[in-house]
Amino acid sequence: MSVSGLKAELKFLESIFDPNHERFRIIDWKPDELSCQFNVTGEKLLIIHCNITESYPSTPPIWFVDSDDPSLAEVLERLEDVRKGSTLLLQQLKRLICDLCRLYNLPQHPDVEMLDQPLPAGPITQERKHGPSDEVTSEEEEEEEMGEQDIDLDQDLDHYDMKEEEPVDGKKSEDDGIEKENLAILEKIRKNQRQDHLNVSGAVSGSVQASDRLMKELREIYRSQSYKTGIYSVELVNDSLYEWHVKLRTVDPDSPLHSDLQVLKEKEGVDYILLNFSYKDNFPFDPPFVRVVSPVLSGGYVLGGGALCMELLTKQGWSSAYSIESVIMQINATLVKGKARVQFGANKNQYNLARAQQSYKSLVQIHEKNGWYTPPKEDG
Template identity: 55%
Template sequence: MSCFQQLRQELRQLEAVFPKDHERFRVESASLDEVTCIFVSPTDDTFVIHCNINENYPHSSPMWFSESEDPVVSAAIENLANVSGASNLLIRLMKQLATSLCNMYNVPVHADILKLDAPMEQQNGEESSESEDDGMDSDLNEDADEDHFEMDEVTSERDKKKEEDEDIDTENLIVLERLKMNQRRDYLKGAVSGSVQATDRLMKELRNVYRSDSFKRGIYSVELVNDSLYDWNIKLQGVDPDSALYADLMVLKEKEGRDFILLNMTFKENFPFDPPFVRIIAPIINGGYVLGGGAICMELLTKQGCSSAYTIEAVI
């Protein structure tokens, strides 16, 4: 059985054992690259825990993290980092996580958790016969067909991503890869900043910026402050040649050798449902929508005027 098929089988079993209405432990969503689960404490507090599955699973262990600062949850996740070898299987790690949380909260380990085990073990039992082997032939063929179809899907997704990356300069691809590595490091250390939702959206926004025609033509450029996805410095270098602002920038260029507007854009953890905060760092601009300190006052940048459908490039 291939790694993809094994993972898919594990995900099916997890969703079957831990439905969304489970008393103690729930699998909210499950895909080939991420699983989100919820632990319900004895006081009915809920703790959301995320699991990122690497493409070379099960040879590398999944990465676990939670936005909760609960010490019990943090300790249970930290214990998973010490697991290696055959115990790397997602279904075993999930069983260990649920068991640890129950023990730490002094609640009985639910029967569903105790009976959970790797589905592959059922196929390695000593019970075998020629008739059973014959009966399994058709199942194996079906599994092979499903596996082939799934591999085609994965290959197609990778090819699509590769095509998208071809539109991005090597220097910017390095930035994206460095951000991914930093995120993984922070997850393992339990020092995650922001939220999963905001981080995922900002990664997509940054990738789209790098691919955009306006960015490539130098109308604007983007630099992350201290490699933070939540803090962008933006140089706006292309403005309407017929505008008064353009004329002012030409004067600025003659005096100071600078013909761009430097913006700072910061994001909160509930982005994109909260707008970014945008201010002008330089030059000093008087009038218009610019307030003291460089803050920009526009309806677009308020909760009432923003929309999660707006792209960062559109805002810029």
């Protein structure tokens, strides 16, 4: 989807849910981020954030809320069920507002129905966006004009179709859209889990909660276009649902990292970055532990042993509503943004689990004390 198409979607949202809306408010937005408030009562406001990846709408937005309430985590998890449509962000937002109203026993707000309308063909007017009595600065007018020009120039690119035909009975099998070889993997995992529970020794690996969620994550990955088009691949280590090898096969073609991977392919026959994801029994309430296995990288927020310096992967920055595919795509973007480079000739043994865990532990301690640095907007 073009940037202007996404901007049109965001501006349409803002025109409905402005900062003075009685129930839901768009406080701030950028093409990769959305900040909102849900007014529970006059005194209680929920702060909700949304990260929009570069591959939107192929990769759904990532939602999180400033609260440890498990009921809110469940509300955000249900947004993962809304994965298709020409205005995915609008439909997820509709689901979010409706579910929050039900959670807090509030009446459904009529403005929610406006999210089912098609996007306006023309630009959002100043009167509609700001209200007839609001003053609009010349700088805002200039930004609006530039945005409107972008929309006009790219209007033909903004029409994308993510819809799939539904079965006649209107219900969709959970296995629809998954290749046969991947269905075989899922079935093998199910059999292994059944065998574990029948095992007399009682040595059951993982937890029911974590296993169910990981099966759901794996199924969604097998169904996703990013996986099918080879942006990344996933393999279970020793058939364990709790340890994955993820290969990042495609990075930004304009990045130095992309060029390095081409050279790596010529030298060693390897054209991917290998990541290891490991999960605990309390997943998804704790993040996966992620480390780079190979090749050795410099930059890209990669620490000693291969650990990753990302708030997203710490308890402080993690949300149980995050999908693993979104995490994979975010790591991909972070490596490029951090100007990661392959260190040809480096000692490959310097990346190992013990060193990565130690680096991660130190990282968490430092940031718990000092907080996380937020780069300027011009830095992305």
